[in-house]
Amino acid sequence: MREKTLTSLSEVIFQDLSEGEKQEYHSFQKVMTSYILQAQEEERKRVSRELHDGVGQTIYSMIVGLNMIEQLPLSDDLREHFILVKEMATQALNEVRHIAVELRPCSLDDWGILPALRSFIKQFEQTYGIVTVLRATGEERRYSSKIETTLYRICQEAMINAAKYANIDQLSVEFYEQNQQLHLVVADQGRGFDLQNIEIKGTGLGLYGMRERATLIRGTLLIHSVPGHGTKIKVCIPLEDEVDNT
Ligand SMILES: Nc1ncnc2c1ncn2[C@@H]1O[C@H](COP(=O)(O)OP(=O)(O)O)[C@@H](O)[C@H]1O
Ligand SMILES: [Mg+2]
Structure with a gap:
């Protein structure tokens, strides 16, 4: 269905074009697609690095801070609550890293x-x-x-x-x-x-x-x-x- 719609749309676009114009249109389309894909990769790279180096590093620093607080004497109630908060921070860090890698791994x-x-x-x-x-x-x-x-x-x-x-x-x-x-x-x-x-x-x-x-x-x-x-x-x-x- 989708392919049929696309075919008839391109038939309408191309019906009045000469062979030369069609070829010109195709090469223009190819260049544009290439630019779009490249721009998308660049943007993914930027967002990925920002997540990793920005939010990711902040959460990491929070976890280091929480580890220091953990050494202090805390009531049982507070310690229980504290462990929960630390688990949530660790999960957030894992999620941020996961999204960053999915967007574009820096290893690439x-x-x-x-x-x-x-x-x-x-x-x-x-x-x-x-x-x-x-x-x-x-x-x-x-x-x-x-x-x-x-x-x-x-x-x-x-x-x-x-x-x-x-x-x-x-x-x-x-x-x-x-x-x-x-x-x-x-x-x-x-x-x-x-x-x-x-x-x-x-x-x-x-x-x-x-x-x-x-x-x-x-x-x-x-x-x-x-x-x-x-x-x-x-x-x-x-x-x-x-x-x-x-
Ligand atoms: N490895 C595969 N095994 C079985 N079916 C597949 C496989 N790869 C693709 N398909 C079939 O081809 C269709 C089109 O795949 P794709 O173009 O990637 O679109 P989408 O993943 O969005 O459905 C899929 O919906 C599926 O029916
Ligand atoms: Mg698919």
Whole structure:
């Protein structure tokens, strides 16, 4: 339904345009999408750091202060109340850190794609109870920020889709370089779905967004899914232009 509406809308927009104008429109759209995604990542980075360094540090200082007060002689009633307050402060700190990492983990900028994926997987396993095996072959190195962000976001979406829809307790993530291309494969052996007739259970923007992100850095995204036999999401990113670590 959504796709039909979008198709007819683009048909109306494009019907009076020449081939050249259509191409121009498409490249403009591509540049705009790239800017929007980059701006969104920058904003996430800013809010994430602010939460971590601002509110997070304040709550941390509160907990240190509470630890000092705990050493003082307190009545039983007061101590009971005190323990409750300290627990709430600790929970608030954990929540703030969790949100900051979800927005954009600083490990992605500071340490790169693999350390960021490892910590995402750790959190993912705790949240969903799905054992996730990451197989990374080759020498660990940095890629451009665009490549690392794209792969991280695609992997995140593919893993969360698997957790929400595949009904699985195991998941595999592969990461390797081959023929000047970087490959990421997220595979589950769960419910699967019919690619010709996708039953959209959420917003339906996830698969679309993954492909969009991959295309923007000249990559490709392959989705293989068979009902009853699982889903495989494969991303390939060309590495020829990778000359530095920016
Ligand atoms: N790993 C998966 N296993 C089973 N079904 C999936 C999987 N990934 C995606 N799907 C199906 O594809 C649909 C579209 O996914 P997506 O585009 O990410 O949108 P959303 O997650 O918002 O529903 C999902 O609603 C689900 O029905
Ligand atoms: Mg989704």
